Amino acid sequence: MADHGTDGTWNLIVTPWHLDEHIPAFPIPATAAQVSRPVLPSGPVSARMGLLHRAAVDAVTRADRPLVLSGDCPTSRAAVAGLQRRHRDLAVLWLDAHGDFNTPAISASGYLGGMALAMLTGRTPNLFDDTLDLRPIPDTGIVLADARDLDPAERDALTTSHVRRVPADPAAVASALRQLGPVPVYLHLDIDVIDSAQLPGARFPTGPGPSLAQIEECLAAACATADITAAYIACAWLPEHVNDQTTRQTITRLTAALGASLAWHEPASS
Template sequence: MADHSWDLITAPWHLDEHIPAFPVPAGATEMTWPDLPAGPVPVRMNVLHQAVADAVSRTARPLVLSGDCPTARASVAGLQRRHRDLAVVWLDAHGDFNTPAISTSGYVGGMALSMLTGRTPELFGDALKLRPVAETNVVLADARDLDPAERDALAASQVHRVTADPAAITAALDGRTPVYLHLDIDVVDSSQLSDLRFPAGPGPSLAQIEECLAAVCAAADVVGAGIACAWLPDRVGDQATREAIARLVKALGADLAWPEPASR
């Protein structure tokens, strides 16, 4: 069972696509699949994110396991209902700082951090009443795989860019609290985690990322967290991925267990 200090929530989708194989830990709140309207992906995502924001706002200390990074938008919107200001620590192999104007692919998942900082108002409107997080309150760790225009946007921003190192991250935080802590598992060296949606090659080890998570929790008031379990949809429920998720959750200070398989 999950440790009482975290309220586990699972959001089993990638953008507007349901992931049937998404693993649900014992004791977690499993988000139901809302009826989605026909229309553009952002419109459909708004419905999903509203459900997550509502669930987050009802819990004392939410830890959201999702299949993508944009779900962080919902988590932060939910946390903002009781926290006036938030700092964000974002561990990711990618910058997620694209916008519709500079993205070469148009992939909405590559805009997740831009969503939080108010750079993509044309995508979603004001459905969640999300208040932009000040760039000076954002710490982006690793981000080793950037598009050229995205790299330029980050360089011109006030986002604090650091390596995926515990001391570097906590120094950049500089006492900013409360904190929302976000992890995309593709930050981990691709040789250690197989079957990722967007592997980014050599990077920090799983053990290093565990140290980063533990350090942030020790140094700051982490009021909410999210882990983007961005494995391929048919592999996210594999035993190896479950073990990796459990290790990362433990680094946040919680014990995670999986339900026993149904007997035949």
């Protein structure tokens, strides 16, 4: 089982990769368990990602209340599949500057990181094998906050879906969660939801948006309103910035808003 956070309420888990690429500098909190990265054979990126997700799902399954720090969004497949092993029903709160609702059929770039939420809804059935036993989350069980940067086809797909969209505002987030009813919630946060001016070195800067303080308020409101059974922070900084001092400070603030207190081995170098 992953080590508990210093407050004893969260199991900290680190998956230090982006898609199929290892991030050697990824910051590891002192109380976190790092998922062992299996040897990846040559082959399609999706097949390599599938092996990484299989390693991560076991760590999530063993954790009482997992808090995952990751380098991408698609590893959320593993987090949700692990949670589904003990929760029949599960809702999703997804805070992101992007919709992550592309599929191979509509994506302009083919970037798999932009399909993560669509993966959870069952819209990418042939992209991975089925070894995770991931059950699709119904659209009606998903709250998508912010999503200010959408591709045209992705926007159309969200419009015709039953995904509930709200601004990244604590009152709006709390209201949407209350409408879901008493169901365990998986909370997913991509750091790029924060205003790019406050995120030096972000992998995908998305311009003006909610402040870090406002996102902290959204996280606190979610925890006060719903049964947040697991949380996931996609630390989408460029590899050369992912371990900066400002990066660690941002991660520390976000996890604190969830009720976790991080400890670091040593100060990060800028």
